[in-house]
Structure formats: structure tokens, C-alpha cells
Amino acid sequence: MSRDDRKFIGALALTAALAGALIFSMQARERELETPASALDLSRIELELRAGRLSLHPAAFWEPMDESHPSGPASSGVSYDQRLIRGQLSRGALSAHEAAHWLPMEGVRP
């Protein structure tokens, strides 16, 4: 192997390593944005709840996730959304085109 070949292979290896590091850092940033959940200290939360410093109020706009229903079964959150959207649609605050984003079961597509 000539000196030039060794230089070429070295440059190739360095480029590959830099590209790998760049891709890794980009993926890490994506993961940071996409999986932001973090574990709770539940005993601390429950202590604060008992002391009245936190509330335990039902949240709106969520759905349970279930393996047998990948997109989530109908939940209070989902049905609530749809009532709201239908109301906005009937008042003319949303067009049928916009409402179709939230009413996929109606057979209407944007």
C-alpha cells in the first residue's frame, strides 16, 4: 500500500467518523424533541397533593394508548374534541375542510 493510499484511507475513515458523529448528534436532538417524558418522584407528588400544594385535576385533550388499538380507542378526550369541532363547524367558525382534520370518521378528507 502506497503512502497516498494510506492517506486516502485515513481521510476516508476520518470523514466517516465525522459523518457518524454528526448523524448521532442530530438523532440525539430529534430524540430529545420527540420523547420528552420524564419519570416522576410519585411519593413527593403525593405528599404535595395531600398538602394541597398541587391539584389532581382531570386534563383535557388526551387519549389512552392501547396495543390493540394503535391510534387509541375512543376516550373522553377524543369525543370531547369531536363535539367541539362539530360545534365550531355548525357556527361557521371552521370550514368543512378544516374540520375534516379532526373528524376522520365522517369520511371527509382534507
Added chain:
Amino acid sequence: MSGWVKCKLCPRECQLPPGHRGDCRVRINYEGRLISLVYGKPVSANARDPVEKKPVYHFLPGTRCVSIATVGCNLHCKFCQNHTISQVNPEDLEPFDLPPEQVVAAARRHQCPSIAYTYSEPIVFFEYTRDTQALAHQQGIKNILVTAGYINEAPLIELCRHADAANLDLKAFSNDYYRELCAGTLEPVLKALELMVRLGVWVEVTNLIVPTLNDDMEMISRMCDWIAEKLGPEVPLHFSRFSPMYQLTQLPPTPADTLVRARETALSRGLKHVYVGNILVPGGGDTICPDCGKIVIARRGYAITAMKLEDGACGSCGRKIAGVWK
């Protein structure tokens, strides 16, 4: 996936196993249900805030509002001026116990015609905001959202049912900026702006100019063009001065000259009401009649020093000035 929940409030759509909190810190999966930890638990409550501080300049000028905020935010801006409440967990600060009824009662007691949901991010205390807004409207009190607008469309529609005004913080007209500086994305914010205007909420836009990061006049021009085209030229735009803060302490404050140039740029792109804030620049807070050029409302800081508005129109030439004036 048993017991997991998916939050659909904001574009993050956090997927939470039991015993986990979302990115906003205040919504948790508690035994398979999504729960808000901060309903009725603000950490900031101010009974007599000038509406000009929000800022909203074309909405009940010269009046005061009750302002409330809980901890938490679904963005993580490196320049956040309220990071001591927006970027902490609810169990780490001592809140007030202030249910919606008491917020509205405080507004009545202090003769405030409006309530502002502000300082941190009303989106993450959605249920508290929604219920307080509805109660306020029942009693003839108006509502102001001060938000970054990083929210899904269905919950935004719900919030707008009882919102009268909003100041939306458009951080920059760049998705890269949102990703790098705020851990968010631009598109949902633009959609939120358009939807709010379409739903009849009085909207004003704030753009915090951070030296070297979003002070490019070409980008500011594109942002102004978008506002003029999609929201309308009468939507007020506030250029706000950055102060070194939180994770951006190495940068200097925004020079006054940059803010003045941004204002000139916005006016040249057709916007009618452009302000400079967080700094005293001569005329920077004045509402000028776009037709005759006379001062309609003169301001110094948050104070109104002269008002020549008559029935929502310029007192000199009669041109209608867009806004909610009573």
C-alpha cells in the same frame, strides 16, 4: 402500552407511561389518566397589571388586569425572562390556592375589566385558563392570552371560545431558530396565529429581537410580509428588546438602533401599527394614525400620556383604528 396516555394538547403529543410527566412538567400520567397538577395553583398573581405590559396596545388601553401564571411551559427558550417559573417543576415552588372563582372575584374587587393568562404559558395550564375564562365572561370580564402559541388546533379553538385578546410571541421567522433556541417548531405557531385571527380574537404579535440570532432584517422583512398577508396589516407588531437572561447571558442587550430599524422595516412592508418595547425609544410606544400621521395614543413606558381616540377612530382625521377600545 397498558396505562400509557398520549397528551394531545400541544404539537409534542407526549406519550407517557404511568408515573411520568410531560415536557411541560405540569401534566402527568397518574394511574393511567392525564392529570393537571396546577389547576387553581398559580405561582404568580398580580391584581393590577397595566394591559400595556402584556403588551396589548389596542385593547382597552390604560386599563389594568389581573394576571395569573402557574409553573411550566411547553417551550424551553434559552432567553426566557420568566424561567424561574416556566422551567421548574410544580412541586418545587409554593403556589397560591386561587380557584377560578377567586380570580374572577379579584378582578371585580380591583375593578379590572380583564384577566391576563401570562408570564409562563397558559397553554400548559389549559384547564385552569379555560374555566377561568368562561367564568370571567359570565361576569362581563374580558380575557387576554399571552402565549407562544405552541398548541394543537382543537385545544386552541377551545381556548379561543372565551378569549378576547392575545399577544402571541412569534420568536423568529425561522424553524431552525425555534429548534435551536426554543426546542419547538415554527409551523404550529403560524397556524395558531392564523386560527386566532380567524376565530375573532384580537391578536397582537411580539417579536423579541436577540442580537446575532434573529436580528437579520431580511428575515424580519419576511416575517412582516407574512403577518401583513395572513393576519392583516392592522395587526400590531411589538419588537421587544432582549436582556441577557437564563442561558443567553453572554449576549448583549438589543441595541436601540436595531429595534428602530426593525420598526422601519415593518412599516415599509405595509404593517400599520409597529411598536418598540422593553426600552424607552422616542415615539416607540405611540399609536400613530396610518393616514394622517398624528399621534392617536401617546405612551411612555406602560403609561398613557395622551389619548386622541374618538369612538375607535383617529381624533384628527377620523380614520378607524383597529382594536378593542371598550
